[in-house]
Amino acid sequence: MKLVTATPSPFGRKVKVVLYETGLIDEVEIELITTTPFDTDTDLASANPMGKIPALIREQGPALYDSRVITRYLDAHAGTELYPEARIWDTLTLEATADGILEAALSMVYEHRLRPPEKVFDGWVEAQWAKAERAVTAVNARWMSHLSGPLDMGQIAIACALGYLDFRHADRNWRKGNDALDDWFAVFAQRDSMKATAPE
Structure with missing residues (x-):
C-alpha cells in the first residue's frame, strides 16, 4: 500500500x-x-x-x-479496535469534532496563502477561528473522561487537531481556559507515534 x-x-x-x-x-x-x-x-x-x-x-x-x-x-x-463498538458513537463524534477543528484551521491558512492580500476576508478568518475555539472548549468541557480512557480514534484525531493549532495558529493560544485538555495533550503528545509524525 x-x-x-x-x-x-x-x-x-x-x-x-x-x-x-x-x-x-x-x-x-x-x-x-x-x-x-x-x-x-x-x-x-x-x-x-x-x-x-x-x-x-x-x-x-x-x-x-x-x-x-x-x-x-x-x-x-x-484488528486494533481504534473504533471500539462499545463506544463507537462517542469515538466517531469526537473524531468528527477534531476534523471540524482542522477544516476551520486549514481554511484560515488558505485564506491568507491562496488569496491575494487585498482579497483576504478577515471576518471569514475570525469566523473559522470561532468554530475551532468553540470545539476545543466543548472537548475540554465534555470529553475529558473519554480522552482519559483506552486509546481510540477520537483521541488520535483530537491530538492531531491540537497539534495543528500549535503548528499554524500558536498565537491564538487554544490552551487558555482549557487546562484539562492542555494537561491531557501534554501527555499524549509524548507518544512515539506523535513524536514521529510531528509537522516540520
Whole structure:
C-alpha cells in the first residue's frame, strides 16, 4: 500500500499516527507530495479525484480517501479496535469534532496563502477561528473522561487537531481556559507515534 500525503497535512498526520499505533508503518510506502487546490499533484488526482490528501493506494481495489475512511480501513486491517463498538458513537463524534477543528484551521491558512492580500476576508478568518475555539472548549468541557480512557480514534484525531493549532495558529493560544485538555495533550503528545509524525 502507498499513502499519498504531505508532511504538514494534519489529516495525513492522523493517518500516519494510526500506522504507527497499529504496527502497519513498515507495510505502507509514504509518498510525500506538494499540492494545492490550484495545482493538484498528478498522482494525487489519479488516486482521489477531489485532489485532497491523504489518499491510500491499495494493490487491489480503488484508492481510499478521505482520512476517516483510511483510518477505519487500517484499523480493520490491523484488528486494533481504534473504533471500539462499545463506544463507537462517542469515538466517531469526537473524531468528527477534531476534523471540524482542522477544516476551520486549514481554511484560515488558505485564506491568507491562496488569496491575494487585498482579497483576504478577515471576518471569514475570525469566523473559522470561532468554530475551532468553540470545539476545543466543548472537548475540554465534555470529553475529558473519554480522552482519559483506552486509546481510540477520537483521541488520535483530537491530538492531531491540537497539534495543528500549535503548528499554524500558536498565537491564538487554544490552551487558555482549557487546562484539562492542555494537561491531557501534554501527555499524549509524548507518544512515539506523535513524536514521529510531528509537522516540520
